[in-house]
Amino acid sequence: MELFEDYLRRLEVAVRHLPPVQRRELVAEIRDHLYTSLAEEERPGPAELRNILERVGDPQEIAEAALIPPATSRPGGELEEEGPDSDSGLLTLSLLLFGGFLCAIGWLVGVALLWSSRRWTVAEKALGTALVPGGLLTPFLATILPDRCTTVIDAGGMISEEQCGRFTYIPWLDIVAISALWVAPILAAFLIFWRAKRRHGNFTQATVS
Amino acid sequence: MEPGGTGKALSQLRRGVLEFCVLALLRDGEGYGVELVRKLGAIEALATSEGTIYPLLSRLRRQGLVTTVWRESPAGPPRRYYDLTPAGHHALGGFSQEWAAFRTAVDLLMGED
Numbered sequence: 001m002e003l004f005e006d007y008l009r010r011l012e013v014a015v016r017h018l019p020p021v022q023r024r025e026l027v028a029e030i031r032d033h034l035y036t037s038l039a040e041e042e043r044p045g046p047a048e049l050r051n052i053l054e055r056v057g058d059p060q061e062i063a064e065a066a067l068i069p070p071a072t073s074r075p076g077g078e079l080e081e082e083g084p085d086s087d088s089g090l091l092t093l094s095l096l097l098f099g100g101f102l103c104a105i106g107w108l109v110g111v112a113l114l115w116s117s118r119r120w121t122v123a124e125k126a127l128g129t130a131l132v133p134g135g136l137l138t139p140f141l142a143t144i145l146p147d148r149c150t151t152v153i154d155a156g157g158m159i160s161e162e163q164c165g166r167f168t169y170i171p172w173l174d175i176v177a178i179s180a181l182w183v184a185p186i187l188a189a190f191l192i193f194w195r196a197k198r199r200h201g202n203f204t205q206a207t208v209s
Numbered sequence: 210m211e212p213g214g215t216g217k218a219l220s221q222l223r224r225g226v227l228e229f230c231v232l233a234l235l236r237d238g239e240g241y242g243v244e245l246v247r248k249l250g251a252i253e254a255l256a257t258s259e260g261t262i263y264p265l266l267s268r269l270r271r272q273g274l275v276t277t278v279w280r281e282s283p284a285g286p287p288r289r290y291y292d293l294t295p296a297g298h299h300a301l302g303g304f305s306q307e308w309a310a311f312r313t314a315v316d317l318l319m320g321e322d
Contacts, residue, residue, distance in 0.1 A: 011260075022264075022267065025267060026263060026264055026267065029242075029263045029267075030260055030263060032289075033242075033243055033246070033259070033260075033263070036243055036285070036286065036288075037243060039285055039286075040243075040285075055247070055250055055258065055259050056258060056259045056260040057250075057257075057258020057259060057260040057261055058258065058260075059260075061258060061260070061261055062258070062260040062261050062263070062264065064261075065260075065261035065262075065264045065265060066264035066267075068224055
């Protein structure tokens, strides 16, 4: 039913800020409801379609209902899984960046926290892991490691020059590579932090009635 | 109180109470999902649409207050049924008592001219 599919598209847009699992579940349930209700109508027709949609209600209201903190939660009305835990977001990112210095285990813990959290999308998690494995420890090691050098011997068997570098023997490329290694994890951390903040900022706005 | 103050208070009250209304409908046994939301959506005073009850049901499930099962239906696709868990019964019982006291108190105050 085109009318239903249109509605479901609007619903998907309205609930895009929900955690992925909840979002999928809710849309699936509403879809199920729509088509089941239609099947139970004795004389299905365009009027029935509209009635069903009207009773189901405005997608925006449904999205807001999904964000309301539960009344039956722990005392103090703490947000449950809907609510982002801003503290652990910062902790995770700090571990990703600096955890490598804690005998590399810190970075691994950061990665575990990253992937287990609902705060970030899969793409953001992949970015946080790949840029850069080991966090800032990696560029740090790259910086303090001594150059590797190779000697170039010419046709006459004489040493013509010595070439040194961290990764390559081309000086400027080396500098670019090491700078990139420093910049990449910091950029990646900021990027995923900022995106999540922008996303979850909508949570707190919507719960204010 | 600011203009529109009562509207806001009422909507907050409704919101707080709605999940217990859902639990209450399941007090005597399991309920068919679609029928559940239909019943609640039809109550004018609750001012809630059918769609808004689904997220609520999800949350109650996540909190362990209700469970769901799918049952075969004679005429049509499988149907989802909801039922209270012991924790759900407990929460409902607790709210029932609080609500009775609250309602009595407010009624009394409202009744005084």
